[in-house]
């Protein structure tokens with residue numbers, strides 16, 4: 491299966507319905523006060539951190555409000571195209587830094603609610619500051635993948651690789667992230683940015699399609715229809731795969747062709763990423779210590795760039811069952827890639 495395994499529900503028992511949220515951090519749900527108090531010890535440190543960072547962010551929001559001198563509302567929908575403030579960048583700087591620190595603190599809680607909150611802050615920040623001076627855009631697609639927003643992830647990556655650059659060239663403000671429902675199976679030739687995350691998306695699609703193909707076409711002739719249908723329903727699928735024409739039409743040939751196409755695209759993207767940065771794939775296979783702190787600066791092709799991409803995307807790789815095994819097997823077939831164990835934090839261990 492390739493739906494992600496991001497935890498959700500009550501922090502103790504995982505119950506999914508009738509939950510209350512921790513009032514301090516607003517990202518940890520509980521089934522009731524008993525489990526909230528059972529979790530207090532484990533949750534306290536991250537919770538306080540998030541609360542403090544939010545207070546700083548809210549104070550900066552008031553300052554920014556004064557700058558804007560207009561009805562600036564934090565809860566505005568992040569994709570709202572009218573959200574373009576003709577303010578100089580420095581007006582946003584402290585506010586953006588506070589938001590970024592809040593996102594880092596929120597990351598300490600690993601669950602669905604926290605991931606939703608991080609994504610929402612990031613999209614809002616990108617809407618405010620399209621030039622993305624902080625380089626936060628690389629954090630967006632992995633969060634979308636962890637949340638199983640696979641189509642949103644594809645559209646976001648496509649937009650950054652196409653329309654974003656037109657904004658600079660044409661000197662106009664085009665609508666923000668206005669690509670929706672593009673074909674995630676299409677060729678990947680357009681790709682310059684977010685190559686690692688698009689690779690993960692394709693791996694996720696491949697594993698999902700393979701799983702459905704096996705339950706749908708391989709088991710059906712051998713087992714009673716109702717049992718196969720039951721298995722088919724219980725296989726978690728991304729919407730992309732569930733709505734895939736070949737599956738809907740029960741066209742096995744087409745489905746196998748699609749699997750082959752995805753596999754080729756994954757190989758192509760693996761090469762593209764290796765060409766830009768020879769460290770990344772081996773770092774993903776041996777991440778120890780590299781995940782501790784994302785570097786602030788990097789040069790293209792450097793170990794630091796690989797570490798930054800690793801820190802941004804590792805949770806999404808880990809959240810997608812079998813994705814790491816799948817990609818590491820491809821990396822193993824490229825022995826000429828630079829071995830990350832020869833340098834940096836791992837070399838002394």
Ligand SMILES: [Zn+2]
Pocket residue numbers: 500501502503504505520521522525
């Ligand atoms: Zn509970």
Ligand SMILES: [Zn+2]
Pocket residue numbers: 512513514515516517518533537538
């Ligand atoms: Zn809390």
